[in-house]
Amino acid sequence: MNRETSRDLYDRALSVLPGGVNSSVRATQPYPTFVRRGDGAHVVDVDGNRYLDYVMGYGPLLLGHDLPQQVQSAVQRAASEGPMYGAPTEVEVDLAEFVVRHVPSVEMVRFVNSGTEATVSAVRLARGHTGRNKLVVMQGGYHGAQESTLVEGDAEHPRPSTSGIPQSFARETLPVPFNDEAAVREVFERHGDDIAGVLVEPMLGNNGIVLPVDGYHDTLRDLCDEYGSLLIFDEVITGFRVGGLQCAQGKFGVTPDLTTFGKIVGGGFPVGAIGGRAEILEAFTPSGDVFQSGTFSGHPVTMAAGLETLRFAADEDVYDHVDALGERLRSGLVDVLADHAPEYTVVGTDSTFKVVFTRANTPAQDGACSTGCAQRPDCARFEACPKTGADVGNAETERWERLFRPFMREQGVLLPANQFETQFVSYAHTEADIEETLDAYEAFFTG
Structure with a gap:
């Protein structure tokens, strides 16, 4: 060749x-x-x-x-009307309504520009909502290029997994083995009062695909409820891929407090999103005091591509x-x-x-x-x-x-x-x- x-x-x-x-x-x-x-x-x-x-x-x-004709037409129409505006458009409301209608845990959505930006914002939101600092993550999980999750080691000896991240950042992250109920229970027993949330992929998607053992996500849900922490599903890979329109949370029957999205939500164009309960999402500025903003968030071409892609998936086989x-x-x-x-x-x-x-x-x-x-x-x-x-x-x-x-x-x-x-x-x-x-x-x- x-x-x-x-x-x-x-x-x-x-x-x-x-x-x-x-x-x-x-x-x-x-x-x-x-x-x-x-x-x-x-x-x-x-x-x-x-x-x-x-x-x-x-x-x-x-x-x-x-892309099917309806998706191509929507993209071309949005692009021909102008590259972007720095102002809201109807299509971002349409796409948000579609996501809210189909994903079990989602009552509100904030669109951003990448999966990394979505998880960064979700972690900040969890910390702001709970007033706590620590974050439980899975060893081998991936949540984008962000300081809070580029951490390796274990819960007692976390350390940055890349140069450029201060050790002081890593101390707030508690890595545990995926599918190990005993390990995550022990971490909550030691640190539960300061755990803002558990950030987990429904299945490990950047580590060879590892499905959850039956009951593992239920354990995470129960622990978060018991200690007042938020359960955050990173569905950047699984969203609208695994479990169809209900995503992996629908397939596995567990409802998180927050969900991050990317990939298909933009139909192949750059996108990210954070969804969840309204009372939590409303902590984002301007309705709350957790800052989040982005010039290209809700970009009209991306929103049009995502909406028509998901509509096509809903209407066809x-x-x-x-x-x-x-x-x-x-x-x-x-x-x-x-x-x-x-x-x-x-x-x-x-x-x-x-x-x-x-x-x-x-x-x-x-x-x-x-x-x-x-x-x-x-x-x-x-x-x-x-x-x-x-x-x-x-x-x-x-x-x-x-x-x-x-x-x-x-x-x-x-x-x-x-x-x-x-x-x-x-x-x-x-x-x-x-x-x-x-x-x-x-x-x-x-x-």
């Missing part, structure tokens, strides 16, 4: 962009694939190579790269289609691994999927969840399936990145840069695409 133009562009980029990229996860080995355009479920790179795309913009492209394809893909991968790599684990739900190169000491996939790990205690592989971010980190990440991903690229299948990022099916994918993908996985494992 000729990739000379991508190589040359990367060479140029290294002179003007730090690391040659504008987001660190794009820095694949030996150099990134520079994309020229999207085409349905595919992307075409600058050298003319065509790939089945399972990155899907890291999630927002629920409908694929070719989008979720039935993408979830069925996701299930077919995961079940096929379970079969491939049973024959060739029984120690590895298929993960995901709805329209998400991944193969984590786990080091499970398991002789066969007999008894494994048929469509990917569902954290069933009666499953023969229950103890071997990832429960925490550390479990995914201990998998064969180098083999995934340096051997598997490049092989799949050569097979015409584009995957995210590393083993930790979620992979997505879109409305543009077909059953034939799924079979082609399974053939590519089979080819890797059979050599």
